Amino acid sequence: MSLLELRDVGARYGEIRALHGVTLTVDEGDFVAILGANGAGKTTTLRAISGTVKTSGEILFDGERIFRRTPEAVARRGIAHVPEGRGTFTTLSVLENLRLGAWTQRGESARDLAHVFEFFPRLYERRDQQAGTLSGGEQQMLALGRAMMAKPRLLLLDEPSLGLAPLVVREIFDTLKTMNERGTTIVVVEQNASLALAAARQAFVLETGRVVLSGAADDLRRNESVRRSYLGY
Amino acid sequence: MANFAQQVVSGLASGGIYGLLALAIVLIHRATGVINFAQGEMATLSAFVCWTLLDHGWAFWPAFGATLALSFVGGAALHTTVIRPIQNGPLIGIVILTIGLLIAINGLDTWIWGGASKQFKGPFSTSPIRVGGVAFSKQDIGVIVVAIACVLVLAFLFERTKLGLGLRAAAVNPAEARFVGVPVGAMLAVGWGLAAALGAVAGVMAAPSLFLDPNMMQTVLLYAFAAAVLGGMDSPLGAVIGGLVVGVALNLLGTYVHWIGGELRLATALALILVVLLAKPSGLFGRTLVRRA
Numbered sequence: 001m002s003l004l005e006l007r008d009v010g011a012r013y014g015e016i017r018a019l020h021g022v023t024l025t026v027d028e029g030d031f032v033a034i035l036g037a038n039g040a041g042k043t044t045t046l047r048a049i050s051g052t053v054k055t056s057g058e059i060l061f062d063g064e065r066i067f068r069r070t071p072e073a074v075a076r077r078g079i080a081h082v083p084e085g086r087g088t089f090t091t092l093s094v095l096e097n098l099r100l101g102a103w104t105q106r107g108e109s110a111r112d113l114a115h116v117f118e119f120f121p122r123l124y125e126r127r128d129q130q131a132g133t134l135s136g137g138e139q140q141m142l143a144l145g146r147a148m149m150a151k152p153r154l155l156l157l158d159e160p161s162l163g164l165a166p167l168v169v170r171e172i173f174d175t176l177k178t179m180n181e182r183g184t185t186i187v188v189v190e191q192n193a194s195l196a197l198a199a200a201r202q203a204f205v206l207e208t209g210r211v212v213l214s215g216a217a218d219d220l221r222r223n224e225s226v227r228r229s230y231l232g233y
Numbered sequence: 234m235a236n237f238a239q240q241v242v243s244g245l246a247s248g249g250i251y252g253l254l255a256l257a258i259v260l261i262h263r264a265t266g267v268i269n270f271a272q273g274e275m276a277t278l279s280a281f282v283c284w285t286l287l288d289h290g291w292a293f294w295p296a297f298g299a300t301l302a303l304s305f306v307g308g309a310a311l312h313t314t315v316i317r318p319i320q321n322g323p324l325i326g327i328v329i330l331t332i333g334l335l336i337a338i339n340g341l342d343t344w345i346w347g348g349a350s351k352q353f354k355g356p357f358s359t360s361p362i363r364v365g366g367v368a369f370s371k372q373d374i375g376v377i378v379v380a381i382a383c384v385l386v387l388a389f390l391f392e393r394t395k396l397g398l399g400l401r402a403a404a405v406n407p408a409e410a411r412f413v414g415v416p417v418g419a420m421l422a423v424g425w426g427l428a429a430a431l432g433a434v435a436g437v438m439a440a441p442s443l444f445l446d447p448n449m450m451q452t453v454l455l456y457a458f459a460a461a462v463l464g465g466m467d468s469p470l471g472a473v474i475g476g477l478v479v480g481v482a483l484n485l486l487g488t489y490v491h492w493i494g495g496e497l498r499l500a501t502a503l504a505l506i507l508v509v510l511l512a513k514p515s516g517l518f519g520r521t522l523v524r525r526a
Contacts, residue, residue, distance in 0.1 A: 050412065052408075052411075070411070071411035071412055072411050072414050072415065072416050072417070075411070075412060075413060075414030076414050080412075080413075081412050083409075083412065087406070087408070087409045087412070088409070089401075089402055089405045089406050089409060089410075090405070090406070091405050092398075092401060092402065092405060096398060096401075099395075099398055100398060100399075100402050100410070100413050100415070101413055103395075103398075103399065103413050103414045103415050104413070104414040146413065150413065150414070
């Protein structure tokens with residue numbers, strides 16, 4: 001059963017076309033990596049899904065077009081988007097950031113909060129600190145924890161490993177795997193192709209705004225051109 | 234000494250009014266970066282609405298409640314219909330628009346209610362209460378209590394409720410707020426509504442002592458600007474404290490420094506704005522953003 005479907009999706013920033021008809025399908029429960037060079041349209045693809053860029057073509061979530069596709073409406077449908085550069089609320093506390101993650105949820109979120117702190121004990125230690133004072137890794141954890149609070153069906157992540165120490169990156173990807181095993185569908189955009197292909201089950205390769213290659217992550221890892229262009233061996 | 238205490242209390246009362254209007258200005262500035270020059274005239278309009286209800290025989294507190302509700306709706310509607318369409322344009326455009334609103338609302342007031350001053354019977358009598366040897370006016374004490382109540386309600390709303398969290402998130406980082414599902418447009422409208430309601434409190438509380446006419450809040454707006462700049466344009470607490478400081482300081486200067494008297498009050502407030510901007514542009518409580526490199 002496909003949870004997300006993009007049919008011939010195009011997008012532009014002013015005069016510049018960033019996507020030239022992207023078509024892809026993400027199954028419920030899948031862990032998908034989107035690979036590609038700088039400017040291939042990876043980030044724009046995520047933005048198209050979450051409604052922060054104007055698009056042509058069709059985007060179906062759970063078999064339906066999302067009515068009035070604004071970022072707020074998309075979030076309410078159960079899609080959480082963690083943009084590149086984490087994007088936390090820097091002057092609000094860690095706890096307030098997490099509470100905001102549960103904005104679309106009704107009722108008490110104490111249990112979800114405990115759940116997030118279980119994954120990231122460091123966030124518990126720093127719960128009353130301003131988010132802007134956290135280290136890069138902690139901010140990425142906070143962004144991820146905030147997304148967990150929304151209990152999304154689909155989680156979109158843009159370059160979660162960017163600028164982070166290898167140990168932190170591993171922690172983040174371990175968490176993603178656990179979330180995925182517990183039922184969250186994940187789409188991750190990554191420059192670090194070997195990392196992404198190791199974690200994901202499916203992958204798409206974008207070039208100049210189009211999907212040029214897709215398949216099981218393991219197959220792509222063995223693919224000659226992927227190895228040469230993105231894995232570097 | 235008795236005179237000094239009396240001057241301080243009456244300074245706190247007018248300072249409370251400056252503080253409420255400053256708070257309204259700061260709320261909007263913090264959320265959208267806009268300085269709303271029409272905030273004073275909006276407050277005057279609210280006071281006229283309240284006066285009309287009283288004139289139709291309403292009791293004070295129901296009329297006051299209805300005025301706050303109408304002002305809230307009016308402020309939110311103003312944002313949605315007039316401000317929002319040009320929100321993404323240059324800031325100067327919005328600022329000019331608020332000056333236009335100032336003139337338009339002033340004209341509207343004069344057109345509907347005429348330019349003559351109206352007596353506004355407030356909820357608090359002007360008779361004095363004596364504490365020790367000092368006589369305080371009930372009106373002054375009442376205004377101070379109302380101002381404190383407003384600040385507490387607002388602090389509760391912002392710090393303890395989900396709506397308040399959404400309002401702050403929309404102000405801090407609107408793009409990110411959308412990603413977590415906060416309806417940013419609605420939050421900004423609520424912010425304008427709250428500011429309008431606060432202004433209404435200021436206007437209605439000021440009217441009994443200032444007499445109600447279309448220009449009533451114009452000087453108050455300037456004192457409120459002085460208060461907001463002193464406290465820090467993005468600090469709600471600073472706005473209130475700034476208001477009280479300005480109110481008390483002007484009263485004491487007017488009383489004890491004879492060459493200032495009544496005539497130079499406004500000039501003193503403007504001098505204060507200038508000094509703060511030169512010496513400490515972020516104000517007393519303005520936050521210098523802490524961010525790791």
